[in-house]
Each structure stands twice: as C-alpha cells, then as structure tokens.
Amino acid sequence: MDRYRVAIVGGGPAGALTAVCLARSRPDLAPRILLLERRRFPREKICGGGVAGRVVSWLDSIGAPLDGLPHTSVSGLTVNYGDFESYTPFGGQDGYVLRRSVLDQYLLDRARELGVEVREGTPAAGAYRERSGVVVVGGGGEAYRCDVFVGADGVNGSSRVWFGLPPANDRQLLLQGWLPTAPGTDPTGGSLLIDFTPIKHGLKGYVWFFPSVGEDGGLVINTGVTGGELARGGAGRLQDHFASTIERHPEMTAAGPDALKLKPYPERVLSFRQEFSAERVLLVGEQLGVDPLTGEGIGVSADSAVLAAEEILRAFDCGDFSFSGYRRRMMDTGSFWLWTAGKLFTYTQVDWRFDLSLKVITDARAGENTWLGHYCRVFSGVQEPRSIYGLTALRGVGRGILSELRARM
Numbered sequence: 001m002d003r004y005r006v007a008i009v010g011g012g013p014a015g016a017l018t019a020v021c022l023a024r025s026r027p028d029l030a031p032r033i034l035l036l037e038r039r040r041f042p043r044e045k046i047c048g049g050g051v052a053g054r055v056v057s058w059l060d061s062i063g064a065p066l067d068g069l070p071h072t073s074v075s076g077l078t079v080n081y082g083d084f085e086s087y088t089p090f091g092g093q094d095g096y097v098l099r100r101s102v103l104d105q106y107l108l109d110r111a112r113e114l115g116v117e118v119r120e121g122t123p124a125a126g127a128y129r130e131r132s133g134v135v136v137v138g139g140g141g142e143a144y145r146c147d148v149f150v151g152a153d154g155v156n157g158s159s160r161v162w163f164g165l166p167p168a169n170d171r172q173l174l175l176q177g178w179l180p181t182a183p184g185t186d187p188t189g190g191s192l193l194i195d196f197t198p199i200k201h202g203l204k205g206y207v208w209f210f211p212s213v214g215e216d217g218g219l220v221i222n223t224g225v226t227g228g229e230l231a232r233g234g235a236g237r238l239q240d241h242f243a244s245t246i247e248r249h250p251e252m253t254a255a256g257p258d259a260l261k262l263k264p265y266p267e268r269v270l271s272f273r274q275e276f277s278a279e280r281v282l283l284v285g286e287q288l289g290v291d292p293l294t295g296e297g298i299g300v301s302a303d304s305a306v307l308a309a310e311e312i313l314r315a316f317d318c319g320d321f322s323f324s325g326y327r328r329r330m331m332d333t334g335s336f337w338l339w340t341a342g343k344l345f346t347y348t349q350v351d352w353r354f355d356l357s358l359k360v361i362t363d364a365r366a367g368e369n370t371w372l373g374h375y376c377r378v379f380s381g382v383q384e385p386r387s388i389y390g391l392t393a394l395r396g397v398g399r400g401i402l403s404e405l406r407a408r409m
C-alpha cells in the first residue's frame with residue numbers, strides 16, 4: 001500500500017489549488033501529495049466560468065496568472081429586474097470569464113509542475129479513517145494510506161458521506177448553454193449581466209449572460225438560469241423561466257438562438273451551519289458550497305484551498321489533526337463576507353421586497369457609495385471583505401432607503 005502525507009480527491013479548482021498551495025509552501029512535501037481525479041482533463045465542467053477579480057489577482061500572486069489563457073475581461077456588473085437596470089463597475093481588478101476545460105487543466109498542470117503526483121482517470125471509491133491516518137480506496141480496490149484526506153470532489157462527490165458529515169443544504173438545479181454572437185459585437189458591453197426578472201414569476205434565481213470564449217477563440221455568451229429544483233419536471237420549469245427571460249434580451253440572440261442547447265447541472269449553496277472538517281479530514285470547494293447570491297464557487301475553492309493548506313502544515317508541525325479551527329478561520333475570508341451579504345439579499349428574493357432592496361442598494365444618489373458598489377469592490381479585491389458592513393457602505397444603504405421612501409410618498 002502506498003503511503004502519502006496528503007491525499008486529495010478531485011482535481012477541479014479546489015483540489016488543484018490545495019495541492020498548489022501546499023507544494024509552494026513546502027516543496028519537500030510535493031512528491032508525497034497524491035491527487036486522484038476521476039476524469040481525464042481537459043474536461044468541460046458546466047459553469048458560468050466567471051472568476052472574480054480578487055481571485056484573478058490572487059492567482060497572479062501565487063504564480064498562476066490567467067492572462068495567458070483565452071479569456072474575456074469584465075469590468076462591472078449589470079443587473080436587470082423587469083424594467084429596472086443598473087450598472088456597477090467593479091472598481092478594482094477586472095473579473096475574467098474562461099472556459100472551465102481550459103482553467104481546470106491549467107491549474108492541475110501547475111500542481112503537477114510543482115511535483116504533486118496527479119493521477120487522472122483514477123476515481124476514489126471510498127475512504128475511511130484508521131488509527132493513525134486515512135485510507136482512500138481506489139475504483140479498482142487499490143488502497144492509498146495518508147495522514148490527511150482532502151475532499152475536493154465537488155457538488156456530486158461523496159467525501160462528506162464517507163466521513164458521516166451531512167451537508168446543510170440540498171442541491172439546486174441550474175441550466176447552462178452557449179450563445180453565438182454576431183462578429184465584432186459584445187451584447188453584454190463587457191460586463192457580467194444578471195437578470196433577476198424570474199423572481200417576479202416565483203423563481204428564486206436568475207438568468208445570466210457572461211461574455212466568454214468559444215472553442216474557436218471567438219466571443220460567445222455563456223448563459224443559463226439558476227434556482228431550479230432537483231425534482232421531476234424541475235428542468236422543464238427552469239427551461240420555461242429561461243425562455244421567457246431571454247425574450248427580453250433580443251440582442252443576445254441576434255446571431256441565432258437555435259444553436260443554444262441548455263445542459264442541467266446541480267449546485268449546492270454554502271452554509272456555515274454544516275461541518276467543514278473532521279479528524280484528519282478537510283473539505284474544500286463545492287464540498288462546502290457556492291455563494292448564495294452569485295453562485296460563485298471558484299472563490300470559495302480558492303479561499304478554502306489556501307486555508308486547508310495552512311491547516312495541514314500546522315497539523316504536521318504540531319501533531320494535532322483535529323482541524324477544529326478550520327470553519328472559524330473560513331469566517332475571516334472573502335467567501336464568508338460575500339456569503340453573509342448574499343444570504344441577506346436572497347431573503348429578499350420575493351416580489352416587492354426584491355424590487356425595494358435592489359433600488360436601495362443601487363441608489364444613484366449614493367454616488368460611489370452604493371452598497372452594491374462596495375460589494376463589487378470586495379468582489380474585485382480592491383476593498384477589504386468586511387467593509388461590506390462598514391460605515392460608508394451602511395450610509396449608502398441609509399441614503400438609498402431615504403430616497404426610496406421619498407420617491408414613494
């Protein structure tokens with residue numbers, strides 16, 4: 001039986017970045033880190049492919065810049081809700097939109113270059129704790145013994161189940177597809193466009209349009225809809241919401257809507273009520289979840305990868321493998337502060353409450369200090385995460401409430 005210091009199951013952004021962070025901090029450990037990935041890369045992962053500016057900058061700082069990969073840059077967020085429209089600049093580093101096949105291959109290659117043992121086409125069938133470590137069982141019955149197990153197997157992965165750690169939230173259903181664009185045009189105007197109008201029709205979700213890169217390198221629109229139920233008929237109902245929303249965006253279908261084929265995929269919203277770890281076990285990425293408002297999971301993957309690597313190195317130094325402080329330390333990262341904001345905002349995702357709160361957080365009279373402006377600056381990495389609840393941000397909310405009340409009287 002092979003013996004490793006760390007075994008990581010899953011080679012998506014969370015697994016690859018955990019391996020990169022570990023190997024960068026302790027190059028001597030790299031050959032004793034095993035990463036098992038069920039699929040062979042490049043593989044497409046159904047996703048919007050949006051990477052927040054704060055993550056783009058961080059990747060740059062750890063020697064994994066995204067600039068050389070085919071991508072589009074987005075400099076702000078456009079929000080639609082019925083007739084309402086607002087544009088908020090990110091104010092810091094642009095966000096990037098990439099194909100996940102390209103991004104994930106690139107990150108996994110970084111781990112491999114640093115000396116991590118990456119085995120593609122190798123599923124893990126299970127794992128269990130023993131007295132002084134963890135045993136990972138491969139699909140062919142082979143066993144890998146390790147000191148620490150990292151569950152990076154995504155929303156459909158079973159790591160949580162193997163260690164008896166139930167998730168707090170059910171999975172929801174999303175649909176995603178690609179729209180061609182007319183040559184030389186970008187109907188999004190270089191921004192992430194999110195249309196929340198489906199909330200008016202009872203869906204707690206939205207339709208997104210992100211400018212992205214086609215397989216031939218040309219501009220395409222990555223589009224889809226969130227908020228569906230993983231139940232019989234759920235995909236059909238979601239498809240109906242998408243169909244009525246896209247009618248409001250004829251500019252998106254100018255080059256022909258017929259090419260659009262939506263594919264379903266689940267997503268799980270992050271919760272801080274669930275376990276993040278157990279003795280010798282750490283969960284990262286979508287084993288934890290995604291931001292409740294934006295569905296951003298690559299940022300959660302990055303934040304949890306950084307922390308998981310720190311936890312592991314600390315455990316190797318002091319011999320305490322309980323990982324009991326991991327969830328609390330996640331509460332100091334950008335993911336936590338964006339999550340709290342997203343959580344608050346999703347409570348308003350019912351008819352008039354959403355209309356009101358959207359106007360309050362985008363009120364033009366607050367100038368740069370709209371609450372959404374603060375949120376976007378945190379998203380793009382130019383502002384401290386907890387400043388979403390700082391005095392200036394809250395003043396922006398106060399001003400928004402006052403002017404909205406005045407407009408309604």
Ligand SMILES: Cc1cc2nc3c(=O)[nH]c(=O)nc-3n(C[C@H](O)[C@H](O)[C@H](O)COP(=O)(O)OP(=O)(O)OC[C@H]3O[C@@H](n4cnc5c(N)ncnc54)[C@H](O)[C@@H]3O)c2cc1C
Nearest residue numbers: 010012013014038047048049050124153154285286297298
């Ligand atoms: C439609 C949609 C749109 C999205 N849009 C965005 C977006 O624009 N921006 C954003 O930040 N996030 C977005 N997300 C969320 C994002 O895609 C995920 O949160 C992110 O992929 C999580 O990364 P991960 O590494 O944890 O998991 P994954 O990327 O799912 O990777 C997990 C890997 O583990 C492997 N694996 C699973 N089981 C095993 C096993 N038993 N053995 C070995 N390997 C295994 C899988 O093959 C996979 O490669 C979106 C999600 C959906 C569904």
